Amino acid sequence: MIRVLLVHDASLVRSVLADWLRREDDLRVYDTSWRAAPGRVASVRPDVCAVDLASSGTPGVPLLGELCRCTTGTGQPRLLVLADAHRPGLLRKAREAGALGYVGKEGAPECLVEGIRRVAEGERFVDASLGSGFLEAAEMPLTRRELSVLSLAAGGASVAEIAGSLHLSHGTVRNYMAAITRKTGARNRVDAIRISQGRGWV
Amino acid sequence: MIRVLLVHDASLVRSVLADWLRREDDLRVYDTSWRAAPGRVASVRPDVCAVDLASSGTPGVPLLGELCRCTTGTGQPRLLVLADAHRPGLLRKAREAGALGYVGKEGAPECLVEGIRRVAEGERFVDASLGSGFLEAAEMPLTRRELSVLSLAAGGASVAEIAGSLHLSHGTVRNYMAAITRKTGARNRVDAIRISQGRGWV
Structure with a gap:
């Protein structure tokens, strides 16, 4: 059995x-x-x-x-x-x-x-x-760090909150968000979150 | 049957x-x-x-x-x-x-x-x-118009795109987004989308 x-x-x-x-x-x-x-x-x-x-x-x-x-x-x-x-x-x-x-x-x-x-x-x-x-x-374009940033953003965290959580500067968080938006083919930050959630990345 | x-x-x-x-x-x-x-x-x-x-x-x-x-x-x-x-x-x-x-x-x-x-x-x-x-x-706090704005925002549309779609000024769209954020108890726009999607509003 x-x-x-x-x-x-x-x-x-x-x-x-x-x-x-x-x-x-x-x-x-x-x-x-x-x-x-x-x-x-x-x-x-x-x-x-x-x-x-x-x-x-x-x-x-x-x-x-x-x-x-x-x-x-x-x-x-x-x-x-x-x-x-x-x-x-x-x-x-x-x-x-x-x-x-x-x-x-x-x-x-x-x-x-x-x-x-x-x-x-x-x-x-x-x-x-x-x-x-x-x-x-296998073709997932985001790095582990980008996924961390995106997960926090999808949870409603602000740039300042993300920076605080991950010990990064505000500018670095903004750079990550820009990279994520570009790599997912999104129009903007909200669109990047939408696309990534649809695929189950975050 | x-x-x-x-x-x-x-x-x-x-x-x-x-x-x-x-x-x-x-x-x-x-x-x-x-x-x-x-x-x-x-x-x-x-x-x-x-x-x-x-x-x-x-x-x-x-x-x-x-x-x-x-x-x-x-x-x-x-x-x-x-x-x-x-x-x-x-x-x-x-x-x-x-x-x-x-x-x-x-x-x-x-x-x-x-x-x-x-x-x-x-x-x-x-x-x-x-x-x-x-x-x-029955207690859903958002108006029909606010839901339209939120649905477009959740789909990744920018303020300008939402304004164009609904024939509103940019300022009016921003006012709607602020009201939505306040009414849903969200920290910001992304958080308002997250909360509303979780409840199936949009």
């Missing part, structure tokens, strides 16, 4: 997905919200965590690291993400967090079952529908 | 939800993406359209009006939305578009079935979990 913990914030969709997975004889399925996920990992001790990064309005990205830290001690569970090819930034964050499996939301639900089985064996699994997303993730 | 057209952009979730609904003897379930929805309404002629407004990265709001226009001629289908209490702006748009049923994503999946049956009878259905969202939707 493969013990699966399904992490998704919308309980309606989560229940239905979990029910669907329970039709498979070799899966034992538990489900939880993002907020409760770290605790459930400890109690359920799943072989595979299948997570939706962008469910509901609360992307699980901030908790992804915590989830991985919970799991590193035991070597288990393996992480599989339900991902969207149009948001390469989220794919990139999942990869950086050590996810082993990637199943596209545009794919067939059978892919999810196959992905869970492969990841449970410790194998990498990437759904074909995510190819373009990974290509775009 | 109630003919149901399920509209959701992520085909994996959509297939599983449709399968789940097909277990009910009185439902005949079809499913489609937002892009294909208006055409499918014409061919399937459903009694109820059950739509997820915020599925994938492409909220269906711009198409909601079109979907309603497709259906107005026949008096059918009735519209039911899968909604999120944390995004009162989307609830408001659904209400303005004439949706009859509202099922919360945080509710039990059985609510969706009950909502479909009630809406098929022409009755209003509001899931209890959405109460707070509707309350917040």
Whole structure:
């Protein structure tokens, strides 16, 4: 039996997905919200965590690291993400967090079952529908520092606040913002934030 | 038999939800993406359209009006939305578009079935979990004109572009932006856009 913990914030969709997975004889399925996920990992001790990064309005990205830290001690569970090819930034964050499996939301639900089985064996699994997303993730034009500046700006911080947080001068922050606007092909700062959020970079 | 057209952009979730609904003897379930929805309404002629407004990265709001226009001629289908209490702006748009049923994503999946049956009878259905969202939707502080300005700003338009689009002076656009920032309790323009997008206002 493969013990699966399904992490998704919308309980309606989560229940239905979990029910669907329970039709498979070799899966034992538990489900939880993002907020409760770290605790459930400890109690359920799943072989595979299948997570939706962008469910509901609360992307699980901030908790992804915590989830991985919970799991590193035991070597288990393996992480599989339900991902969207149009948001390469989220794919990139999942990869950086050590996810082993990637199943596209545009794919067939059978892919999810196959992905869970492969990841449970410790194998990498990437759904074909995510190819373009990974290509775009590899081509992300912004540096890590530019992403930090952009994340703060997207959160509503002013130039002065960003400068204070990152120990930079105001001029340097403005230069970063100008570089970000140019590299994303945006018309201005707000447009750069819009484009980057759409792709899941910030 | 109630003919149901399920509209959701992520085909994996959509297939599983449709399968789940097909277990009910009185439902005949079809499913489609937002892009294909208006055409499918014409061919399937459903009694109820059950739509997820915020599925994938492409909220269906711009198409909601079109979907309603497709259906107005026949008096059918009735519209039911899968909604999120944390995004009162989307609830408001659904209400303005004439949706009859509202099922919360945080509710039990059985609510969706009950909502479909009630809406098929022409009755209003509001899931209890959405109460707070509707309350917040009623308290939305921005005027229609402020929302127009904010939508353009959120799309990356400059003050000059917004002024051109809405036939306003630059100063008037700046006054609107200041009022929006104050009313949303934001620190600045970018913060006002962030707060309003989080609530689904724009």
